[in-house]
Amino acid sequence: MAVEPSMSKRLAAEFLGTFVLVFGGCGTAVLATTNKEVGVGWLGVSLAFGLTVLTMAYAVGHISGGHFNPAVTLGAAAGGRIAWRETPAYLATQVVAGIAAGAVLLVVANGLDGFSAQESGFASNGYGDRSPMGYNLLACLVIEVLLTAVFLWVILGATDSRAPKGLAPLAIGLALTLIHLISIPVTNTSVNPARSIGVGLFAGGDAIAQLWLFILAPVVGGLIAGFSYATLLGDEAAVSLPEAMEA
Numbered sequence: 001m002a003v004e005p006s007m008s009k010r011l012a013a014e015f016l017g018t019f020v021l022v023f024g025g026c027g028t029a030v031l032a033t034t035n036k037e038v039g040v041g042w043l044g045v046s047l048a049f050g051l052t053v054l055t056m057a058y059a060v061g062h063i064s065g066g067h068f069n070p071a072v073t074l075g076a077a078a079g080g081r082i083a084w085r086e087t088p089a090y091l092a093t094q095v096v097a098g099i100a101a102g103a104v105l106l107v108v109a110n111g112l113d114g115f116s117a118q119e120s121g122f123a124s125n126g127y128g129d130r131s132p133m134g135y136n137l138l139a140c141l142v143i144e145v146l147l148t149a150v151f152l153w154v155i156l157g158a159t160d161s162r163a164p165k166g167l168a169p170l171a172i173g174l175a176l177t178l179i180h181l182i183s184i185p186v187t188n189t190s191v192n193p194a195r196s197i198g199v200g201l202f203a204g205g206d207a208i209a210q211l212w213l214f215i216l217a218p219v220v221g222g223l224i225a226g227f228s229y230a231t232l233l234g235d236e237a238a239v240s241l242p243e244a245m246e247a
C-alpha cells in the first residue's frame with residue numbers, strides 16, 4: 001500500500017495547484033481578452049480555467065487530492081474524503097496561493113502602459129453593477145451556490161471508488177469549463193473563494209466590498225454537495241481524494 005504523502009508535501013501541492021489555477025485562469029481573463037480583435041473571449045477564459053485544473057490535477061492531485069479551492073476542501077470533508085482537522089491548513093494554503101498568484105499577475109499586467117487593475121476589474125467577481133451583464137445579488141447568489149454544488153458532485157462522483165479509474169481530472173476539468181461557460185456573464189464565475197480573494201484584493205474597494213458573496217456562496221454550495229453526496233450516493237468504500245487520483 002502506498003505511503004500517504006506528508007502534510008508538508010500535500011500543502012506544497014495545494015499551493016502549486018491553486019497558484020497555477022488562479023494565475024492561468026485569471027491571467028487569461030486579464031491578459032488575453034483586452035484586445036477584442038485577437039482576444040480569446042469568454043470561451044477562451046472558460047477553457048483556461050478548465051485546462052488549469054485538469055493539468056494540475058494530473059500533475060499533483062495524487063499528492064494532495066487536487067482541491068485547489070476552499071469550497072472543494074470543505075465539500076470533501078463533508079463527504080468524508082478528508083479529515084476535518086486537516087482542512088484549516090488546506091484552506092490557508094489555498095488562499096495564500098491565490099493572493100500570491102494575483103500579486104504576480106498584477107506585476108505582469110502593469111507592464112502594459114495605462115493598465116489599471118481597478119478600472120479593468122482585474123478578473124474579479126461581482127454582482128449588480130459589477131456583474132458582467134448586470135445580474136442582481138439574488139441571481140448571483142443562486143448561481144454560485146448551485147454551480148459550486150454541481151462542481152463538488154462531479155468531483156466526488158469522479159473520484160468515487162465505483163467510478164472509471166484515471167479519468168477524474170478530465171471530468172473535473174470539463175465540469176469547470178462548463179461552469180464558466182454558464183456563469184461568466186452572471187458573476188465572472190467564482191465557485192472558488194481562493195480565486196476570488198486572490199484577484200479581488202487588488203481590484204479596488206468595490207470588488208473587496210463584494211467578496212463576501214464569493215466566499216459564502218461557494219462554501220455553502222460545497223457543503224451542500226458534500227453532505228448530500230455522502231448521504232444519497234456515497235460509497236461505503238469510498239477512498240480519499242489523493243487515493244482516487246492515484247487510480
